[in-house]
Amino acid sequence: MSSLNTRSDRLWRSLEEAAAEPGFLASVAQEFPQLAASLGKPVDRRQVLKLMGAVLIMNGLQACGSKFGGELIPAVKIPPNIIPAMPNFYASAHVLDGYASGIVVKHNMGRPIKVDGNPNHPASLGAADVFAQAQLLDFYDPDRAAGLSRQGIPSDRASLEKALEAQRSALSGSGGTGLRLLTGTVTSPTLAGRIDAVLERYPEARWVSWDPISRSGVRQGAALAYGRPLETRLRLERADVLVAIDGDLFDTDPGRSRHARDFSSRRNPSRTAEMSRVYAIESTPTLLGSVADHRFIAGPAEIIGITAAMADLILGSSAADSGAAQGRAMAGVPPWLGPMVADMKAARGRVFMHIGASQPPRIHALAHAINEALGARGETFELIEPVAHMSGRQQELRELIADMQGHRVESLLILDSNPVYAAPADWGYAEALRQVPFSLALSRRADETGRSATWFVPRAHDWEAWSDARAYDGTAGVLQPQSLPLYDGMSELELLGRYIESAPADSEAAVRATWQARMTGDFEIRWREALAAGVIPGSASPTSHAALRAAPARTSPELPGGGADALSVLFRADPSLWDGRFANNPWLQELPRPLTKLVWDNPLLISPALAHELELHNGDVARLSIGQASVLAPVWILPGQARHCITALLGSGRRFAGSIGDGQGVDYTPLLALPGTPKLTKTSGHVDLASTVHHNLLLETPPEILRHGTLAEYRANPRFAADSDHEPHLYRTVPPGPAVWAMSVDLNACIGCNACVIACQAENNISVVGKSEVLREREMHWLRIDRYFEGSATAPQSFLQPVLCMHCEEAPCENVCPVGATVHDAEGLNVMVYNRCVGTRFCSNNCPYKVRRFNFFAYGREQYRPAESWNPDVTVRARGVMEKCSYCLQRIAEARIAADRDSLPVGEVKTACQVACPTQAFTFGNLADPSSAVSQRKQSPLDYAMLEKQNTRPRTTYEALVRNPNPAIAADLPPPAPGRAPA
């Protein structure tokens, strides 16, 4: 990096771009940077002739093939409601760390092909996050374990049953002495019932509920404040002021999709009367921080001081003790704190303060006290009875490990948990497991834990067994099987049942029995209604009226040790891989992480200042050590990261994830939960990190790409972002067809969660290409989310912009195609005809938005998934063919045919990205119908066309971003002093 002095009137994607390094500018100015390597090594004439000859012959060979077109296999007996080539939809739920989000699975001829959100479900409202959507590939994963094994040797069910029988008789005799259950968070009423039944049957048994991405801080904080681990149900649509400290509302919170929807309802000033204001105070950028009106950077220690100072200002100085005073001294009471607190106080009853789950319990307890003091309870949030199941016989993981080490554990049952990989290595779980005479791991794959336990039993996928689960607000839903089992798996319910009796009720009967006891009225009818709707009405957790316990909550937190310049490491869930359980999912591995745009890797995220201090560049390998333990990892410089804070994303570096995930990235678990100050030292190593941040770079001036302003500017002139040119157009602008398709994207709504990217990938059969191809800029995503920065490198503002094919009315790509493979249709669509394409790539060259993707290889054929998992309505593209967003042409065709069949006007069409979006940022529809949603959105004063001066007349337009900064703070927000930024 030569300089970090960036001009504030520029948008930039990376520090290289911000610093305008000549080498960087030259590389991005090339139309096809991916060809640079090949062009650097010229091939001689003979070689070219040889290759051309080979191409000619191979193209001829390609024409050979079977004369007849394959086989047709009708069913022996067609199941009811299945019509060939017509989809079926079944509700279920996706469960992550216990909490459910409703999904609807689309089936083709009985095979799941797509996951959407369930509009009836309170945690989803129709949106589905990346994990829920990508579980399609997990379901079809060829690496899923096919059979059970004992000490690594394949075994069978009969031997397992014999072993379990021996367990039952041994444990019955001893009252369950030495029996331990290890699970993640459990919200499933049926599973909770089975766990309780095991604990009742074996009075000496203990249950451990442990998640690598822990929410214990939240629970303990609520217990400090209210005496019980109550949970919160947010009403963000009512919050005028939202303060998030280390906020994870959109990242890992169990209600993230719902929070995003409620949040976005108050963000577009052309649709909401009162725009909300969001403050984010954080050490490492989060999704909420990147869309906040004010984002303040504070190190982990400063955050504690800031919270204490806020408590002082809001709760009165009585709350202050020596810790808080120390905190204030350390944080130096930042200048923005006063105005922010004044804003919070002014919005009494319409304010909410959120604390990230990784913060210590006392901070959570303080926030509860602050929220109560500001009258937020009952207005912007409610406390509800705990959703997660608890028992008096619980144990912490560390206590379990101590018992295991002390030979006090005879029989350990590990249900869908992978502590051998994910638990802090320092705790010594893996060694302790060897001391246990009988251990049984029920895992999705033969993973690290599965290989270390005595018995490994493959877990039935959620789509292969019956279960139930509760959402963040307690609403229960039934998980119904979506398919017959692909492999011989067992569910948690079945296995736990076998610990009690030899032939327990099967999981369907168990789930039915749970709800038969709780439903009123005709059970069969209620049950079928619940299955169809995906939710059980009236099952949400009741509101709690517990009163705040004054004394403990007001105790200020202790400050962590170390000076102001001491390094700190944050261990966070990977935005795509979570705790590593999705490591074998190629969609998620290749999903550009929201803020770094990295794929297939998890380098340490460091601040520009720290990088300058240690002379580190992107991809340089550094050694991160805490005490004796150390890890070698590449680094990535992330603007907006707290100066002395390093972020390590968990979930990579798996040893036994499967053929996709094995060895990808770095495993940071050896450093987890270690005391002491971390040290980062540079090594001589360097690795290439695949990040799409520079791919498809647009080098125009900022207002041409992303327009934004403040609420004050909007109030002064609502059309501040509108296009300047409204002259009548000489050429055709209105397509002749009966419908005119168009899209509007609301930049105020986008939170960068990537749900649209995965939805597009699943819907449109988009291939994954692998890290080496991404390094050559050959990723295939039709929809990308561009992330821009503005301002200083240390504390920039960030912006997000989904970019997909604009379907230009005057499309530059169409003019240059020599074979007419990309043409305009009568409904205004810019269509791509794969069978005409000869792969000149002229169109991509001429596309100002850089949204076209080329199949350099036959990626489609090489995907690691069975053929029946593809969307049958979309062509799987061949080698040498250009492709791009089609506005989900297959969905348009379906609506068109359905309408024409009944001679009606074409109905509503929703694109895949639109359906998946938790914030409804996308609106698609028929512009010829003035009452359609898209027609109305295009009337918004904020509507503008990207690269309007190119005169491409795009059908996709954007609503400009409006931020609502606090005038009292905005005035004194100069970039940090130059002394802090390395020169």
Added chain:
Amino acid sequence: MAAIFGPAANLASKVFLLLAAAALPGGMLLWWRWPKTDYARNRREAVAQPVPFSHQHHVAGLGIDCRFCHASVEVSSNAGLPPTYTCMTCHSQIWTKAALLAPVRESLITGIPIVWRRVTDLPDYVYFNHSIHIAKGVGCESCHGEVATMALTYKAKALTMKFCLDCHRNPGPRLRPKSAIFDTKWHRTADTPSPATLLGIYHVPDRNLTDCSLCHR
């Protein structure tokens, strides 16, 4: 010195020159005509099937409607192939011992489907929808030929892109009254409503039926 070439060489050289002159146009003719031959297009060539099913017998002889077996043709893109159960509705009563029907009975007993071989196939990048064609008055025969006369099923029409476009450019004359859609022997007569009338009856939409996006996606 004897002549090197005998008198016969005159003839040989003439024949050679003639052949050489014919080779170029002949080769071009072959290049042009070959892909259009029935052989190259798999037309009129019965495909060997596990059961030699006769449409002639079932349709013309017994008068079974197309939709009895191809049940989803009016609602789905896919016309559907009969499940074993459909065959067995009758064949559990008649021809119960026929050797030809052994694969059908076996399928019923074992639950393993009968694997038929495809007769009409379109490339994977073409998305044909049966239901809309039936709804708009295109008969089965227009694409599948006179299936009722086929003892063994074969592909009757070229089903090339030109074949599709010929109709999409001017659909009127190819439409038929609703009563004749499933009649593979129907022919236009003097009583048939005019193409314009049929287009009106079926509300054939006022859209460009030759848009690429109609079939390719």
